[in-house]
C-alpha cells in the first residue's frame with residue numbers, strides 16, 4: 001500500500017551578522033565566559049540589527065532552503081512559520097515572508113509553541129501534505145529573542161540569540177514502510193500548568209506591552225530531560241526503530257548539558273549528536289532547522305539517513321519527530 005510522505009528536499013538557515021561573545025556579556029552583567037561555557041556550552045550568539053526583523057531572517061533562511069532544493073518560490077503552496085517573536089502582533093510573520101518571496105497563492109500562517117515551535121510546525125505541515133490539500137511547504141523557525149530579553153538578568157540574557165532555519169517539505173508517494181524517505185512519525189505534547197516557569201511577562205491582551213522573558217532555569221532543566229526522553233521513547237515505540245537506528249540526533253539547542261543528558265538517557269551515541277548551541281545560543285523555534293542545515297551543509301546528514309528531532313519549551317510544550325532524510 002502506498003502512502004503519501006512529507007520529504008525534506010531542502011534546508012537553509014540564516015544568522016544575523018552581529019556576534020555577541022561571552023566576554024562582551026561579562027562587561028554587561030555579572031557573569032563570565034567560564035560560567036556560561038560550563039553551564040550551557042554557549043560561546044556566542046547572534047543579534048539582529050535594528051530594523052532587521054524576524055521575517056527578514058526567515059526569508060533569508062527560506063531562500064537558502066529553496067535554492068538547495070532547486071525550487072522557485074512559486075513552487076510553494078504552504079508556509080508554516082514558528083515564532084514567539086513575530087514582526088507584528090498581526091498580521092502573521094508568515095504572510096510577510098510569503099510577500100517577500102513574491103508568493104501570491106496558497107496559504108501562510110504562524111504557529112506559536114515557543115522552543116518546540118519547529119517540531120509543531122513540521123507536524124502541522126506534514127498533516128496538510130499527507131491530506132493532499134497542499135504539495136510543497138516551507139516550514140520555518142525564526143526568532144529575534146534579543147528583543148524580549150531583560151539585559152540586566154544574567155540568568156536569561158546569556159542564554160538566547162537570534163536566527164532562522166527553514167526546510168522545504170514535498171509530498172511524495174512512498175511504499176508505506178520505514179524505508180520510505182520523509183516524516184515517519186511525529187509526537188506532540190503540552191501542559192499549560194507550567195506557565196510561570198518560562199514565560200514573557202507581557203502581551204497585547206494582558207498588559208498591552210511586549211514584555212520580557214522570565215525563566216526558572218533550574219526547574220525547566222529538571223522537566224526537560226524527562227519529558228524529552230519520554231517523547232522520544234514514544235517515537236521509538238510508534239515506529240519500532242531504536243536508538244541504534246538513528247543516524248543523527250538533532251535536538252533543540254538550548255543547553256549542551258540538556259542535550260548530552262537526553263542522549264545519555266536514551267543510549268544515543270555521542271558521535272551522532274548534532275550540537276550547534278555553542279555558535280548561536282538558544283534560538284528557540286529556529287534552533288532545530290539551524291542545526292539540520294548546518295549538519296546537511298557540512299556533509300553529515302545524507303539522503304536515506306534516519307534523523308531524530310526533539311524540543312521542549314514554554315507552556316510547557318514538547319515534541320519529537322523521526323524522519324528519513
Ligand code: UT7
Pocket residue numbers: 030031032035036039040115154155156158198216217218219220221224254255258282284312313314
Ligand atoms: O529552550 C527551553 C528553555 N530553556 C532551557 O532549556 C533552559 C533550562 N535551564 C538551563 O539551561 C540551566 O538551568 C541554566 C543554564 C539556566 C542555569 O544553570 P544551573 O546549573 O541550573 O544554574 P542555577 O540556575 O542553579 O544557578 C547556579 C548559580 C546561582 O548562584 P547561587 O544561587 O548558587 O549563588 C546563580 O545565581 O549560578 C548563578 N548564575 C550565574 N552566574 C554567573 C545564574 N546565571 C549566571 C550567569 N553567570 N549568567
